[in-house]
Amino acid sequence: MTVDGRHGEVVDVRWHAHAVSREERERAAGHKGCVLWFTGLSGCGKSTLANAVDHRLHARGVRSFVLDGDNVRLGLNAAPGLLRERHGEEFASRFGLGFAAQDREENIRRIGAVAELFVQAGLVALTAFISPYRRDREAVRRMLAPGDFVEVFVKAPLEVCEGRDPKGLYKRARAGEIKGFTGIDDPYEEPLAPELVVDSAARPPEELAAEVLAWLERAGKIPRSERP
Amino acid sequence: MTVDGRHGEVVDVRWHAHAVSREERERAAGHKGCVLWFTGLSGCGKSTLANAVDHRLHARGVRSFVLDGDNVRLGLNAAPGLLRERHGEEFASRFGLGFAAQDREENIRRIGAVAELFVQAGLVALTAFISPYRRDREAVRRMLAPGDFVEVFVKAPLEVCEGRDPKGLYKRARAGEIKGFTGIDDPYEEPLAPELVVDSAARPPEELAAEVLAWLERAGKIPRSERP
Numbered sequence: 001m002t003v004d005g006r007h008g009e010v011v012d013v014r015w016h017a018h019a020v021s022r023e024e025r026e027r028a029a030g031h032k033g034c035v036l037w038f039t040g041l042s043g044c045g046k047s048t049l050a051n052a053v054d055h056r057l058h059a060r061g062v063r064s065f066v067l068d069g070d071n072v073r074l075g076l077n078a079a080p081g082l083l084r085e086r087h088g089e090e091f092a093s094r095f096g097l098g099f100a101a102q103d104r105e106e107n108i109r110r111i112g113a114v115a116e117l118f119v120q121a122g123l124v125a126l127t128a129f130i131s132p133y134r135r136d137r138e139a140v141r142r143m144l145a146p147g148d149f150v151e152v153f154v155k156a157p158l159e160v161c162e163g164r165d166p167k168g169l170y171k172r173a174r175a176g177e178i179k180g181f182t183g184i185d186d187p188y189e190e191p192l193a194p195e196l197v198v199d200s201a202a203r204p205p206e207e208l209a210a211e212v213l214a215w216l217e218r219a220g221k222i223p224r225s226e227r228p
Numbered sequence: 229m230t231v232d233g234r235h236g237e238v239v240d241v242r243w244h245a246h247a248v249s250r251e252e253r254e255r256a257a258g259h260k261g262c263v264l265w266f267t268g269l270s271g272c273g274k275s276t277l278a279n280a281v282d283h284r285l286h287a288r289g290v291r292s293f294v295l296d297g298d299n300v301r302l303g304l305n306a307a308p309g310l311l312r313e314r315h316g317e318e319f320a321s322r323f324g325l326g327f328a329a330q331d332r333e334e335n336i337r338r339i340g341a342v343a344e345l346f347v348q349a350g351l352v353a354l355t356a357f358i359s360p361y362r363r364d365r366e367a368v369r370r371m372l373a374p375g376d377f378v379e380v381f382v383k384a385p386l387e388v389c390e391g392r393d394p395k396g397l398y399k400r401a402r403a404g405e406i407k408g409f410t411g412i413d414d415p416y417e418e419p420l421a422p423e424l425v426v427d428s429a430a431r432p433p434e435e436l437a438a439e440v441l442a443w444l445e446r447a448g449k450i451p452r453s454e455r456p
Contacts, residue, residue: 019279019294020286028286051247058248058256063291065349066247075341075371086367087333094322095334105315106323113303114342121293121351139314143303 025122029063031222033119035112035144036126036212039137039191040154041183042169043161045200045208049154050128052209057124062222064124067111076114077107099180105136112140119148124221132182134189150219151194152212156201158183195219253350257291259450261347263340263372264354264440267365267419268382269411270397271389273428273436277382278356280437285352290450292352295339304342305335327408333364340368347376352449360410362417378447379422380440384429386411423447 026032036053038046050066057064074082080096087095097103108131118125131137141149161183162170173181180186191197196215198208216222254260264281266274278294285292302310308324315323325331336359346353359365369377389411390398401409408414419425424443426436444450 019298020282024286025293028289054248058252061256063349064248065253065345067345070247071345071348075344076338078341087337091330091333094330095337102319102322105319109315109323110304110338113306114345116303117293117295117299117342118346118349120299121291121346123349 022120022122025120029122031062031124032220033122034124034148034150034216034221035115035119035140036124036150036152036216037115037131037137037140038126038128038152038154039131039194040200041156041158041161041188042130042181043164043166044154044156045205046128046130046154048205049152049198049200049208049212050126052205053212054126056209056213057222060222060225062124063122064126065118066126066128067115067118068128072111077110104133108133108136108140112143115140116144116148119144124216130182130188132186132188134192137191147219150196150215150221151191153191153194153197154200154208155190155197156199160201250348250350253348257350259290259352260448261350262352262376262378262444262449263343263347263368264352264378264380264444265343265359265365265368266354266356266380266382267359267422268428269384269386269389269416270358270409271392271394272382272384273433274356274358274382276433277380277426277428277436277440278354280433281440282354284437284441285450288450288453290352291350292354293346294354294356295343295346296356300339300342305338332361336361336364336368340371343368344372344376347372352444358410358416360414360416362420365419375447378424378443378449379419381419381422381425382428382436383418383425384427388429 022033036050038050040046047068050068054064054066073079077097079098080092083092083096097107108129111127111129115125115127137151141151165171169178169181170184172178173184182188196212198211200208213225217224250261264278266278268274275296278296282292282294301307305325307326308320311320311324325335336357339355339357343353343355365379369379393399397406397409398412400406401412410416424440426439428436445452
């Protein structure tokens with residue numbers, strides 16, 4: 001379509017309207033995009049492992065980014081209390097996210113949708129959330145193209161996670177101060193067919209990170225390391 | 229903290245827990261991250277321009293990504309009707325987004341939050357939404373660090389935009405089929421102090437894209453082009 005501009009010129013509004021494709025972005029990056037979805041109990045080491053993998057990918061020139069509670073719970077998925085001042089009470093209670101079942105479902109849905117945008121941008125997105133319900137994780141898997149969702153089960157016995165208790169949350173849950181805490185009075189549903197299971201009780205994060213990188217290489221997501 | 233692993237090993241869960249910093253990601257990318265927030269009436273050419281800028285950035289090796297209705301309205305900011313089947317009626321009506329004032333506010337808030345994540349990942353995020361209310365745009369500006377929010381006003385008279393009417397929306401709004409349409413029966417609040425104003429009625433997108441790139445160079449967000 002052409003239209004007359006303000007000063008009489010003919011302006012073609014169709015010019016280069018098509019988007020840069022995902023394939024073009026991946027070619028420029030030199031690797032594929034995908035989501036590494038780390039799931040497991042609180043204290044199992046999801047965040048530590050995601051960041052360790054991110055470090056290694058970054059060092060190898062892979063475009064990557066970690067989505068976790070630290071950068072999502074203050075902005076995108078903010079609690080009602082964080083939205084109240086700027087947006088008012090009604091808005092905050094409608095869109096703010098707490099820890100009720102529906103809120104958790106929406107929390108995971110938004111994270112999945114954002115992870116998909118990162119994949120479209122050609123990045124390896126790493127997410128580190130307990131994401132205890134199989135249904136919610138499967139919804140994200142279905143939202144993405146086949147092969148884009150890589151479920152990594154960070155496995156550790158409850159007693160190990162509770163023994164670590166890095167944020168003191170298990171202690172508070174046992175004391176009844178936190179209700180519906182995963183592993184205590186709310187279930188963690190183990191993945192039935194994750195792409196990868198890593199044992200964080202038996203091996204240090206550095207070794208687990210190497211396992212994840214090796215998986216990405218085997219799957220053709222990133223180029224093989226030049227080191228032996 | 230060290231804990232005994234399942235097989236008796238000592239596992240240091242603190243290993244490399246720190247994240248790759250934004251500065252490290254920017255250094256690897258060879259440019260700064262920022263949000264180019266294109267705002268203007270429906271049909272003013274925001275999306276065309278954002279994609280044209282994205283093409284040029286991509287061609288110069290800059291990591292960039294366009295957020296627009298096409299990739300946001302099906303996932304992150306889906307309408308209730310798109311959420312109903314998978315998540316149920318109650319969930320869909322609480323979290324799905326329509327076009328009422330509060331829904332528009334949340335639409336822009338989520339887009340701003342996601343754009344910020346892309347900036348943290350070291351990318352130039354380009355957003356192409358009417359975003360008619362000054363208050364909502366200013367909320368995104370305040371959410372971001374100083375200098376990260378680059379407001380680009382894509383200016384064109386209503387009669388030019390309505391004359392283009394690429395999606396037939398003005399026609400439907402004039403016929404009363406769409407209520408609260410920006411420019412017809414809902415206001416567009418022009419930016420008071422945008423970083424950049426481009427005149428899409430007078431000049432073709434290719435020239436406007438060059439203006440935006442020149443701005444990014446002058447602001448030190450991307451390296452200067454080697455071409456004269």
